[in-house]
Amino acid sequence: MTYTVADVAIIAAAMVIAFVLSSKYLKSTEISMAASGVVGVAFAFAHGWTKEPIRLLVEGLFNNLDLAILFICASFFVNVYSESGALNAITRKLVKRFNSKWVLMTFMGVFMLIPGALTGAGSVSVFVLGALVTAIIRFMGVSDRKTAAFVFVFAILSAAAPPINLWTMLMTAQANMPYVGFELLLLIPILIVGAFTIIYVGWGAKRQSKEEILKVLPEANEKYDGAGGWVRILLPILTLLVLFILALVLPYDLPVLGLPLMFVLSTVVAILCNPGKAGLKDYYGMFEKTMEQVFPLVATVISVGVLQNSMAASGVKGLIGTAFVLLPFVWIYATVLLFAPFAQGSMSYGSAIVIGTPLIFMFNTAGLNTTVVCAALSLMFPIGDCLPPSRIVGRLTIEATGYQGTYTSFLKAVAAPCLLLGLLALIMLIYPNTFAFLA
Amino acid sequence: MSNHQATAQPSKLLQKIIILAVVAVLAAIGGISFRNQRLFKETVVSSDALTETRWLSDYLPSLKGTYSDTPIFVYDSGVEGGSVLYMGGTHPYEPACSLSAFIMMENIKVEKGRVFIIPQASYSATTSGILGNAYPVSFDIKTDWGKSTFKIGDRVTNPLDQWPDSFTYIHYPSGQSQAYQDLRNLNRCYPGRPDGTLTERVAFAVMELIRSEKIDMSIDAHEASLMYPVVGTYVAHDRAMDIAMMAAMDLSATTFDMKIEQSPGSLKGFTHREWGDYSDTLAVLMETPEPFIDRIVGPLTEDLMTEGKDLFLSFAGDKGLTFVPYSLETGWPMRTRVGRHLSGAAKVVEYMGMFFPEKQVIATWPSYKELQELDCGHFLHDPATADPDLVFKI
Numbered sequence: 049m050t051y052t053v054a055d056v057a058i059i060a061a062a063m064v065i066a067f068v069l070s071s072k073y074l075k076s077t078e079i080s081m082a083a084s085g086v087v088g089v090a091f092a093f094a095h096g097w098t099k100e101p102i103r104l105l106v107e108g109l110f111n112n113l114d115l116a117i118l119f120i121c122a123s124f125f126v127n128v129y130s131e132s133g134a135l136n137a138i139t140r141k142l143v144k145r146f147n148s149k150w151v152l153m154t155f156m157g158v159f160m161l162i163p164g165a166l167t168g169a170g171s172v173s174v175f176v177l178g179a180l181v182t183a184i185i186r187f188m189g190v191s192d193r194k195t196a197a198f199v200f201v202f203a204i205l206s207a208a209a210p211p212i213n214l215w216t217m218l219m220t221a222q223a224n225m226p227y228v229g230f231e232l233l234l235l236i237p238i239l240i241v242g243a244f245t246i247i248y249v250g251w252g253a254k255r256q257s258k259e260e261i262l263k264v265l266p267e268a269n270e271k272y273d274g275a276g277g278w279v280r281i282l283l284p285i286l287t288l289l290v291l292f293i294l295a296l297v298l299p300y301d302l303p304v305l306g307l308p309l310m311f312v313l314s315t316v317v318a319i320l321c322n323p324g325k326a327g328l329k330d331y332y333g334m335f336e337k338t339m340e341q342v343f344p345l346v347a348t349v350i351s352v353g354v355l356q357n358s359m360a361a362s363g364v365k366g367l368i369g370t371a372f373v374l375l376p377f378v379w380i381y382a383t384v385l386l387f388a389p390f391a392q393g394s395m396s397y398g399s400a401i402v403i404g405t406p407l408i409f410m411f412n413t414a415g416l417n418t419t420v421v422c423a424a425l426s427l428m429f430p431i432g433d434c435l436p437p438s439r440i441v442g443r444l445t446i447e448a449t450g451y452q453g454t455y456t457s458f459l460k461a462v463a464a465p466c467l468l469l470g471l472l473a474l475i476m477l478i479y480p481n482t483f484a485f486l487a
Numbered sequence: 488m489s490n491h492q493a494t495a496q497p498s499k500l501l502q503k504i505i506i507l508a509v510v511a512v513l514a515a516i517g518g519i520s521f522r523n524q525r526l527f528k529e530t531v532v533s534s535d536a537l538t539e540t541r542w543l544s545d546y547l548p549s550l551k552g553t554y555s556d557t558p559i560f561v562y563d564s565g566v567e568g569g570s571v572l573y574m575g576g577t578h579p580y581e582p583a584c585s586l587s588a589f590i591m592m593e594n595i596k597v598e599k600g601r602v603f604i605i606p607q608a609s610y611s612a613t614t615s616g617i618l619g620n621a622y623p624v625s626f627d628i629k630t631d632w633g634k635s636t637f638k639i640g641d642r643v644t645n646p647l648d649q650w651p652d653s654f655t656y657i658h659y660p661s662g663q664s665q666a667y668q669d670l671r672n673l674n675r676c677y678p679g680r681p682d683g684t685l686t687e688r689v690a691f692a693v694m695e696l697i698r699s700e701k702i703d704m705s706i707d708a709h710e711a712s713l714m715y716p717v718v719g720t721y722v723a724h725d726r727a728m729d730i731a732m733m734a735a736m737d738l739s740a741t742t743f744d745m746k747i748e749q750s751p752g753s754l755k756g757f758t759h760r761e762w763g764d765y766s767d768t769l770a771v772l773m774e775t776p777e778p779f780i781d782r783i784v785g786p787l788t789e790d791l792m793t794e795g796k797d798l799f800l801s802f803a804g805d806k807g808l809t810f811v812p813y814s815l816e817t818g819w820p821m822r823t824r825v826g827r828h829l830s831g832a833a834k835v836v837e838y839m840g841m842f843f844p845e846k847q848v849i850a851t852w853p854s855y856k857e858l859q860e861l862d863c864g865h866f867l868h869d870p871a872t873a874d875p876d877l878v879f880k881i
Contacts, residue, residue: 051785051798097786104621106517111619114651167654168667212655217666221675224717226753227664292654299657304670304684306651353619361621363785363799370783370799374806398619406782409714410808 051095056363059091063364067437078347081355081437088358097361104357111353112396114308115171116346119444121311122175123342125284126448127334128315130179132322134281137268139183141281144262149188149255153246156181157202161242164206166292167307168214170433170441173206174199175311176288178448187261189253196451197461198249203441204430205238205245205469211296215400215426222405225418229487233423236486237472245465271323284318345443349396352438356398365395365402373406377414380407381478385470388425392432393439399429411480419487420480427473431466434459524624525614525647528880529637531589531606532868536597537877538563543605546699547681547692554648555689557610558881559696560592561603562850568600569703569846571836572696572768575828576607577674577758579640580617581710581777582626582792583824586637588708590825590866591832591852600848603700607881608707609673609689611648613640626789628821630864632871639792643671649685659683661755669756674707677761690761697766703846704730704839705768707758708828710777713800713809713819717774720746721831724763724770730842731771734834742830742855744811769839773831775824776811795819826858 066087070080085108093101129135146152160181164173178199185195207214210231220227272280291310294302305313319331359365372380372387391399404425411421434442442458445451451458476483539561544551557576575588588606595602607613616622616639627634646652649671656670657663659680669675671686679690697705704727711718723731728749735747750759750770762770778784778795785791785799796818804813813819829852840847853866870878 050788050790053798056785092786095786097788098621098623100520100624102513102516103520103624106513107521107616107618107621169654211664214667217655217664221666221669221672223715224754226751226755227666228753295653296655296657299653300659300680300683304651304653307654308651356619357621360619360787363787366783366785366797366799370802373783373808374802402782406714406803406808409716409810412716413808 050097051363053367055095056367059088059362060364060367062091063088063358063362077437078344078351081348081351085351085354085358088355088362088364092358092361097363104361105354108354108357109350111356112349113353115349117308118169118311119171119342119345119349120338121308121315122172124335124338125288125311125315125318126175126179127338127341128322128331129284129318131326131334132318132324133269133272134284134318134321135180135183136266137272137277138180138281140262140265140268142184143187143258143265147258149250149253150246152184153188153198153250156184156198157242157246160199160202161206161209161238162289163292164203165209166212166289166296168207168212168217169307170203170207170430171444172307173203174441174444174448176285178203178445182449185249188250188255190249191253192449192451193453193457193461194249194253196445196449196458197465198245199449200434200442200445200458200462201245201465202242203445204433205242207433207441208234208427208430209238210234213426214397215404215429216422218397218400219404219408219422219425222401223408223418223422225408225422229419230423230426232486233420233476233483234426237427237469237476240472241465241469244468248464269323280321280323283321284314287317288314341447345440345447348438348443349440352394352396355437356395359395369402369406372403373410381474384477385428385474388428389432389435389470392429393435394437396438396440399432400425404429417480417484417487420476420483424473424476424480427469427476431470434462434466520624521615524616524638527625527638529585529589530635530870531592531879531881532870532873533560533592533877533879534562534595535874535877536562536595537592540879543689543692543696546695547688549681550688550692553685554611554614554645555609555685557605557607558879559603559605561601562595562597563601564597564599564849566599569839569843569848570601570603570700571848571850572603572605572702572705573708573832574605574608574693574706574758575708576605576613577609577707578642578709579607579609579613579638580622580642580780582637582639583710583775583777583821583828584708586628586821586863587825587828587832590863591829593868594866595850595852598849600846600850602848602850603696603702605693608693609644609686611644611685612642612673613638615641615645615647617641621787623787623789623792626792628793628864628867629862630867630869632869635864635867643668644673644686646671658755659687663755665756674709674758675756677756677758678765694762694765697762697768702766702768703843703848704836705758705762705770706832706835707762707770707772708832709772709774710780710824711774712781713776713778713811713813714781714783714803715774716810717746717748718776719744719811719827720748720774721835722748722750722759722772722774724750724759726763727769727771727835730769730835730838733838734831737838738830738834743827745827745831771835773828775827775831776819777824778813778819793821795821795824822858822862825863826853826855829853829858830855
């Protein structure tokens, strides 16, 4: 043993101070996270805990590289698809076909659930459908703030929805539990919160008349009319969905493509389906625009990686985990709705490993149903996707919906559905054996 | 252009050049370290009982030339009997397993039957660390002649060798969905596929070795966090349960506490399940306590790896949250963990001979008690003075 609690607590405090000061003077969350990481690693080096401080920092840059590549490829797909006019055309068609606000909102909610449920990433739902859903929900007379809340809540619900829930998968993998029996445990709370969100967002909103909406929407390219038009509109998104599904149903017959390449292939289809005259120069422009848009988010996930490495090397990660697992059960119940989401905000999916796995073992020792416990925690972590420092899905939502208000006002808008999700999960956590019949 | 603009632009350009230069220097330092880890070889001096060295690619040629091809050391007594496979390095971030294989190789004597040893089963995973965990690259073991250095690797195949991951891993042939990164986890990929991913091919090659060499008992060595219920345990396939149960009782009565669990049928891809289901071998997995990989430990140092002493974990131990006893005074040092594996393996081999005399293997290697007394380094031989034909760089 070469450290004391005070050693690690001092480092944690120094990292927080570095983050606050850097945020104040450099006005950049990303640089502040990296600066905080550098401070942690510097302390670890000074204590003699690591011989290779620079390696640790560089290695941290790679922690979330896959995520960064996914963000770039998915954003490019969305921009190409949107610029082709397909998004506008599909919006017009949906507005023409459906009159009921509630029907349209329910469709949008269900659509949003699909990409995230298939891939385990709420960000994919935002990328694929965020812009379309925003347009439709706004025309239902919903305010910008609540529209952003709708997109965010359905994005995190999609990430938590079966069949692919990454938090559950990571916890079961660490605990050597089979990934079975989670479908109803995850789906029922998600459907309850989804229904609540639709009512919460749609209540009091006055749908514009069909004519008014169509007047505001730009005219669609005539090549989007008729059956051929539907093919042009749907083929890029169907390509993506088919690739997702093929990866699930024919995993042994296809090479592993990975999400980024799936988006690239769908982008190629979107380019081929574009009825407009766009040349290489135009697509290069779209790519430049994509990089401009996505750069802050890429910087965030890369900086979070540095912070994650630094927290591990300096023992701060252990300090947080220890503080939590040493709490009596009643205190865990009282604080888990803060701990779990904030862990997600700072460690992304690492939260499931650092906080989730020890909790599963703890609950196991108390004879409580670990499948329900795991599902409950998996419903709490996604809430943190709007919390600092990373705020990944929150920021993507702001980007996709073009919400102009403050981030705090966005957080207030998502609070009610998130609280409901958290409370349902908390009830499952407190009474896991009661819900065991759903497993 | 105003004078102000004219001076501002070069200044901004200079800033960019400086930032790029700093990034280049950091990248070079980091890159050199990554490269060194990728190319580092551990040195082992085999005992003269070695009769043959093979490669995993002998059982699946498509592995040849990849970072997943790994050597297999064969110790054949020439006397008819059973055969045993001892495998370390399934998860190279659990290095007591490879080290136990090395110590076994350096000191083994075989009187009856054959012993196959794979010290680094997931070789590719030895060539990188776990992202986000800030592990040290290696640790040193003091020997009677100096020191020997060993790697601390990853849990899964290096992404340089197998990338990208799918968004979910679907196990072959059960179709069970598992966490995405388990597509690169050797101990989730059995029985493997000859034309699958690199990790699935490694799994298939190991299965082919077990099947074609008619291995009677296969032992997969692991380390586990102390907050993991299966720590300090044999996990045995149904057919190996009697043997493992007797071995656990014997060890617990005479040497150290050892638990026993039956391999659950619902967990797919594991050695203790698929080795037994897809061959006639008696499959046993062993877990020894490794504080270093507990989620709540403090700074991740080489000392923590070798001595296993951690303050935060002791708080959890005091609260009864660990599944084996834990105290700061003793920790879980490497000699204890390696010793558990060596005696744990010896005991199941011994009981296999009692249950099935026709499969008896008589082989000796250092025991738990010897390790406790003399430590790991005592059993590692000096490559400088050894017969060069018996020195291997892995």
